[in-house]
Amino acid sequence: MExxxxxxxxxxxxxxxxxxxxxxxSDGLEKQSSPGVRTNKRASPDVAEDSRSKSNNSIVxxxxxxxxxxxxxxxxxxVGWPPIRSFRRNSFQAKKSDEADGAGxxxxxxxxxxxxLRKVDLKLYKSYPELLKALEHMFKFTIGExxxxxxxxxxxxxxxYEDKEGDWMLVGDVPWDMFISSCKKLRIMKGSETSSLGCL
Amino acid sequence: xxxxxxxMSEDDDRSPPLDLRGADIAESSSKTRNxxxxxxxxxxxxxxxxxxxxxxxxxxxxxxxxxxxxxQFLSTRRDRNAASLVCKSWCRVEALTRxxxxxxxxxxxxxxxxTARFARVQAVAIKGxxxxxxxxxxxxxxxxxxxxxxxxxxxxxxxxEKVYLKRMSVSNDDLTLLADSFPSFKELVLVCCDGFGTxxxxxxxxxxxxxxxxxxxxxxxxxxxxxxxxxxxxxGTSCLESLIFDCVERPINFEALERLVIRSxxxxxxxxxxxxxxxxxxxLMVRAPQLTHIGxxxxxxxxxxxxxxxxxDYTAAFAACKSLVCLSGFREILADYLPAIHPVCANLTSxxxxxxxxxxxxxxxxxxxxxxLQTFWVLDSICDEGxxxxxATCKDLRELRVFPIDAQEDIEGPVSEVGLEAISEGCxxxxxxxxxCQHMTNAAVKTMSNNCPxxxxxxxxxxxxxxxDHLTDEPMDEGFGAIVMNCKKLTRLAVSGLLTDxxxxxxxxxxxxxxxxxxxxxxxxDMGLKxxxxxxxxxxxxxxxxxxxxxxxxxxxLHHYYNMRFLWMSSCSxxxxxxxxxxxxxxxxxxxxxxxxxxxxxxxDTVDILYMYRSLEGPREDAPGFVTILQ
Numbered sequence: 001m002e003x004x005x006x007x008x009x010x011x012x013x014x015x016x017x018x019x020x021x022x023x024x025x026s027d028g029l030e031k032q033s034s035p036g037v038r039t040n041k042r043a044s045p046d047v048a049e050d051s052r053s054k055s056n057n058s059i060v061x062x063x064x065x066x067x068x069x070x071x072x073x074x075x076x077x078x079v080g081w082p083p084i085r086s087f088r089r090n091s092f093q094a095k096k097s098d099e100a101d102g103a104g105x106x107x108x109x110x111x112x113x114x115x116x117l118r119k120v121d122l123k124l125y126k127s128y129p130e131l132l133k134a135l136e137h138m139f140k141f142t143i144g145e146x147x148x149x150x151x152x153x154x155x156x157x158x159x160x161y162e163d164k165e166g167d168w169m170l171v172g173d174v175p176w177d178m179f180i181s182s183c184k185k186l187r188i189m190k191g192s193e194t195s196s197l198g199c200l
Numbered sequence: 201x202x203x204x205x206x207x208m209s210e211d212d213d214r215s216p217p218l219d220l221r222g223a224d225i226a227e228s229s230s231k232t233r234n235x236x237x238x239x240x241x242x243x244x245x246x247x248x249x250x251x252x253x254x255x256x257x258x259x260x261x262x263x264x265x266x267x268x269x270x271x272q273f274l275s276t277r278r279d280r281n282a283a284s285l286v287c288k289s290w291c292r293v294e295a296l297t298r299x300x301x302x303x304x305x306x307x308x309x310x311x312x313x314x315t316a317r318f319a320r321v322q323a324v325a326i327k328g329x330x331x332x333x334x335x336x337x338x339x340x341x342x343x344x345x346x347x348x349x350x351x352x353x354x355x356x357x358x359x360x361e362k363v364y365l366k367r368m369s370v371s372n373d374d375l376t377l378l379a380d381s382f383p384s385f386k387e388l389v390l391v392c393c394d395g396f397g398t399x400x401x402x403x404x405x406x407x408x409x410x411x412x413x414x415x416x417x418x419x420x421x422x423x424x425x426x427x428x429x430x431x432x433x434x435x436g437t438s439c440l441e442s443l444i445f446d447c448v449e450r451p452i453n454f455e456a457l458e459r460l461v462i463r464s465x466x467x468x469x470x471x472x473x474x475x476x477x478x479x480x481x482x483x484l485m486v487r488a489p490q491l492t493h494i495g496x497x498x499x500x501x502x503x504x505x506x507x508x509x510x511x512x513d514y515t516a517a518f519a520a521c522k523s524l525v526c527l528s529g530f531r532e533i534l535a536d537y538l539p540a541i542h543p544v545c546a547n548l549t550s551x552x553x554x555x556x557x558x559x560x561x562x563x564x565x566x567x568x569x570x571x572x573l574q575t576f577w578v579l580d581s582i583c584d585e586g587x588x589x590x591x592a593t594c595k596d597l598r599e600l601r602v603f604p605i606d607a608q609e610d611i612e613g614p615v616s617e618v619g620l621e622a623i624s625e626g627c628x629x630x631x632x633x634x635x636x637c638q639h640m641t642n643a644a645v646k647t648m649s650n651n652c653p654x655x656x657x658x659x660x661x662x663x664x665x666x667x668x669d670h671l672t673d674e675p676m677d678e679g680f681g682a683i684v685m686n687c688k689k690l691t692r693l694a695v696s697g698l699l700t701d702x703x704x705x706x707x708x709x710x711x712x713x714x715x716x717x718x719x720x721x722x723x724x725x726d727m728g729l730k731x732x733x734x735x736x737x738x739x740x741x742x743x744x745x746x747x748x749x750x751x752x753x754x755x756x757x758l759h760h761y762y763n764m765r766f767l768w769m770s771s772c773s774x775x776x777x778x779x780x781x782x783x784x785x786x787x788x789x790x791x792x793x794x795x796x797x798x799x800x801x802x803x804x805d806t807v808d809i810l811y812m813y814r815s816l817e818g819p820r821e822d823a824p825g826f827v828t829i830l831q
Contacts, residue, residue, distance in 0.1 A: 045372070078743075080335030081720070082636060082663040084607045087393075087418055087447060091531070091555055092605055164423070175451055175502070 039065060105180060111139045111157075113189040122180045128172050139188060146172045158189045229424045250590030260289065277302050288594065303327065304765050306344055306368065307790065310727065311352030323362035323387075324353065330768050330811055332743050333367065334392060337770055338809065342823050345395075346370040354381035362387040362413075366738040369393070375400035379407035387413035397422035398450060405431040412466075415444040421661060430456040431553075442469035444493045448528060451475040455488045461487050468523075471495025474531035477502050477516065485517040494521070496529030499537055499556075514540035527578075535562045545569030554578040556821065562587035568593050577601040580615040587619035591626025599657075601634040602629070609664045613638030617645075624648035632657035632692075639670040640697060645679030649686035658683050659694035665721040665746075668698040675699055681706035683712070691738075694718035704728035708735020716741040726753035733757035743768040751778025754810075758785055766813040774807040776830070783830040790815045792823070793831040 072081040120139055125131040127145050133142050144155030152158045159171040163182040171179070171186070271294055274280050284294040300323040300777070303309060305816065315321075325410050328344025348366045353360055370393050382532065385408045390396075398421060404414065407426050420513065430453050432438060436826045438460060445452075452475060461467060461484050468491060474479065476497030514537060518524070524544045533556045548570050553563070555575040563578070565585040570576075573594040578586070580602055590597070600623060603613055615637050621644045630652040649655070661681075668675055676697035684690060684707050691713050695703065699722035707714065708731035715738050723729070729749040732739065733756050750773035761767065761782070776793065783791040794809040819829040 076664070078609075080332070080337045081665070082604065082607045082609070083332075083335045083720070084604065084636075085334050085418065086336065087420065087552070088603065089607055092557070175344055177475075178451055 008090060069080075107183055107185050109135065109138070109186040109188070111141075112190040114139060120186070122183065127176055129177075132171070135186070135188065141188070148173070156190060158185065160189050161186050206376065208365045217605055220607055255327040256362075264289060264293050266589050268297055271297045282537075283460075290770070293319050296513070299323060301325070305813050305815075306349070307817070307820050308749055308765075308813060311349045311434070313816060315352050315356035318448040320359075321353075321357050322359060323364070324349075324357075324360065325364040326368060328367045329367035329392075330743065330766060331741075332745065332768055332770065338811075339824075339826055342827065343820065343822055343824070344368045346374045346393075350374050350377050350381070352572065352675035354378075359384050360384065361385060364389045364391075365393055366391040367393065368475070369395040371395050372397060372399070372400035372403070376403045382408075384410060386410050387415075389413065389415040389417070390419050391415075391417045392419060392800045394420040395422070397424040397425050398426040398428045398448070401428035402426045402431040405429070409433065410439060411815065413442040414440070415442055416447055417806065418447050419443060421450070424496060425450060427453045428457065429460060431452045431458050431771075434459070436463070438464040439466055440464040441466045442493075444469060444471040444495065446471045446473050446497075446531070448473045454480050457482055458487065459818045464488075465490070465751065467491065469493035469526075471528060472497035474498045478534075478537055479512065482512045482514055482517050489520040490523060492523045493526040493550075494524060494529070494530075498532040499530045500532045510730055515543060517593070519543035522547075524548070526550040526552075526575075530556035538562060538566060541566060542569060546571060548573055550575040553582075554579055554601065557581050557605060559583070560589065564589045570594060571596070573597055577603070578602050578612065579605045581605045582617035583614040584622065585615055587615060588622040588626075591622040592628060595629070597627040597630055598624075599632040600630065603634075604636040604663065607636075607663065609638075613663070617641040617643070620644045621647050624651040628652060629654055631655060634659040634661075634694075636661045636663060638663055639667065640672050640676065640678060640679070642669045642674065642679035642682075643671075646682040649679075649682040653687060654686040654689060654697075655683070657692040658687065658690060659692070660696055661694065662697040663757065664697075671796065675703070675704040677706065681710070684710040688713075690714060695722055696720060697722075700724050701728040701731065704731040708732050711736050713738055715739060717743070718725040719744040719747055721746045723749060724746045726756075728758040729753035733760055737763075739763075740765045742766075744770070744772060746771040748773050751775055751781070754778055754782055758782070761786055761789055761812070762814050764810065764814070768809070768811050769807075771812075772807075774810055775805060776807060778809055779807055779812075780830050788814055788816070790817075790819060793828045794826055794830070794831055 076137070106119045109118045109120055120131075120134065122131070125134065128146070136142055137140060141157050141159055142155055143159060144152040145163070146152055151173075160168050161171050161179070161183045162185045163169050164184060174182075233503075244553065258583070264719050266816070267290060271280075274283060274294075274297075277300070280294055280298055283292045295317050296319060298318050301314065301318050301320060301321045302549075303314065303326045306328045323629065326346070326349060329338065329342060332338065333342065344367060346365060352379055360720050361384050362386075363378065366713075368390075370390060375396055378388075388404060388408075388411070396419075401414075401416075404411065432440075440460070441464075443460075450473075452473065457476075461470070462717070467488055468570070470484065470488065470491055471493065472484075472495050474497055476484075478496070478499050478501055481494075481497050485494070498620075505822060518541050521544060523545055527541060527544065527548055527550070530553060531719065542565075545566060551570060551573055552575075554648060554798075557579060559581060560583050563582045567573075567586075567589050570593060574596055576590060576594065576597060576599070578590075578601070582589075587602070590600075602619070604613070609748055615635075616639050617637075620637070620640070623633075624647050626645075628651055630648075631754070632652050633648075633655070634657075637660075640660065641714055645660065648658075662676070669679070673768045676695075676699055680693075680695050680699070680703050684693070685706075690711060691710065691712055693716070695718070699726045702725070704723060707717070711717075711732075712735075714736050717736070717739060719742075726749055728747070729744070729754050732742070733753070739760065740763070749769065754769075754774060755778075757767070777793055779793055783789065790814050791810070793807050794811075795805075796808045819831065823829060
């Protein structure tokens with residue numbers, strides 16, 4: 001749909017820009033079409049045809065983008081748009097853990113004596129008790145009481161994890177947030193093995 | 201919020217335009233202009249007396265002594281730059297008396313040259329990466345290293361007291377060298393920096409015994425876990441006045457922090473990170489009721505902690521802070537705690553809710569007390585209704601920033617032209633606005649331009665690209681046109697939405713004071729950029745992305761590029777030969793080009809990123825492989 005927009009005024013020197021067609025935007029229904037993105041190699045290439053003839057100064061880009069005229073896909077994420085620093089962006093994405101974003105935070109869980117490993121999604125849990133309960137359920141065992149001094153007292157099994165630096169740590173010592181960001185895998189150790197834990 | 205340093209502000213850079221084509225930028229040794237009555241050389245036997253000593257001094261010496269005493273009173277760099285251009289003598293004396301050095305682009309001058317000219321500097325401010333690098337538009341490791349600067353200053357400025365860095369890469373080794381080299385060191389402010397970690401902070405904390413200010417603002421720390429808070433000297437009184445670490449994404453040693461606060465009677469500003477719970481905040485507040493600036497940390501209790509009767513009286517703690525004027529934080533806010541801040545609202549001049557996911561009702565309960573508010577940062581979760589409440593109460597508002605809680609393009613936004621209009625009706629003294637929204641109308645923007653004539657900064661981000669006025673379907677040209685026409689003090693502008701060349705024509709015609717311009721997904725043709733380059737004589741910083749401006753437009757700015765701090769153009773229509781032409785025409789311009797390798801293989805030769813800036817040094821030696829410097 002062509003729109004006859006009368007810009008008026010002599011000072012615009014419209015001849016230089018040779019605006020032959022109206023506003024970008026192929027028809028009045030699709031307000032959000034984004035033509036004129038012909039030079040954006042990172043954005044979704046939903047380019048409208050009529051935008052190409054608008055400017056006689058964009059020959060270089062037209063030639064370059066000749067092969068890019070694909071059918072507009074759903075709006076892809078454009079790099080750096082909207083212009084929000086990642087620190088701020090991430091501050092809120094972290095809170096969306098309730099929404100199913102599909103990513104999850106799966107780590108392997110091994111248990112001494114068990115024939116095969118399992119995987120748990122750490123994001124499903126908000127605290128240590130929840131995680132430990134899930135593990136107890138998964139492997140059908142019980143974990144003792146946690147205390148800072150004694151670790152897990154009163155049980156045959158002790159939950160441990162491997163952190164980013166490759167050390168094996170006792171589950172429960174650090175704040176939960178710190179734990180999920182540093183936990184690479186879990187291992188449920190049998191009591192007799194735990195004396196070799198040098199992490200504390 | 202973080203700009204108390206008005207002298208270090210990028211918007212204060214009012215150097216007179218210098219025509220540098222083919223000439224050297226002011227170097228103390230090459231200035232040959234003389235003022236009348238003074239010969240070019242420095243006569244006189246050795247260092248003369250600095251006071252009025254009438255032992256037949258040479259005329260030069262008297263003049264220089266007088267100058268030195270007078271020039272000491274010049275504080276702004278604008279005035280000092282002007283004074284330094286008068287003549288060689290003035291230039292020399294000004295250089296000796298300048299104690300605060302501002303480097304707007306770390307690559308425009310070398311550390312050696314800067315320290316050679318200015319010998320007695322006590323405070324340094326250096327800015328590095330271009331702003332668009334914050335949004336991942338620049339590949340990492342581009343540059344802007346603090347290392348060569350701290351190395352040069354370690355020997356040149358032994359009495360250095362203050363360092364302010366923005367968008368620089370600072371390593372732990374740099375911080376160690378800083379701590380080791382400057383025994384009088386007092387203030388470290390790192391804004392949007394990276395490359396260092398808690399290890400570096402630990403060294404600064406332990407070795408800088410006179411440290412008054414340690415401010416980390418929106419900086420990204422590396423992944424190490426050193427207990428830096430515990431590294432502050434444990435005994436004696438600390439002279440700490442400001443400790444800002446809300447961007448540090450690691451837990452801290454709270455007990456050590458508490459002890460530090462207890463022995464810091466001068467502490468005025470304390471901004472905690474999100475790992476500090478509200479209970480811990482309470483403990484700190486009761487120890488430091490003299491605080492003027494508080495960043496509250498999480499403003500909630502960690503999971504599993506019992507609430508109820510055992511909760512301390514947060515309200516009383518806030519009430520005890522009689523001097524509190526600035527509140528921020530609320531990083532994981534539990535809105536139930538919000539009423540605790542009521543006692544301080546009436547005195548607040550600055551409130552930062554931009555990490556607080558609160559709705560209109562929750563905001564209203566607070567904002568209706570904030571009559572003195574001048575700076576307000578908030579999330580759009582408060583909706584237009586929340587903004588209306590702000591407009592109704594905050595008659596003194598100078599700066600407003602509305603951030604999106606959900607930074608996507610195709611959603612129904614909670615704030616719109618309704619909120620903007622409401623603000624313009626209620627807050628007539630508005631000077632600075634940053635507004636993210638999904639939809640906007642020209643009418644609302646026009647209304648703001650009429651209601652808020654004091655606007656100096658207008659940054660509107662319509663998050664949907666190329667979005668027209670959603671009521672009339674027209675481009676947003678008229679709205680932005682009205683802003684440049686009616687806001688006669690406008691120095692900074694960021695445009696968005698559907699914009700044709702007409703908008704740029706307006707900017708070039710009316711935006712005579714504009715120094716900083718941000719453009720994204722806008723314009724039709726080269727004319728757009730031409731209008732701006734030809735029309736805006738004060739333009740210093742121009743950043744453009746994804747707009748159809750090509751080589752011809754770039755050429756139209758040749759007369760002006762030496763007056764600018766930088767030009768950034770990414771995903772536009774530039775070609776390597778086009779950029780090359782600029783590089784050839786202007787030898788004092790460093791023309792950096794980054795091209796996408798895969799595009800090149802496909803035969804697409806457009807320039808991905810052009811970043812060019814004036815420099816006394818020529819091509820930098822630390823450019824990474826993906827940067828090509830054209831010559």
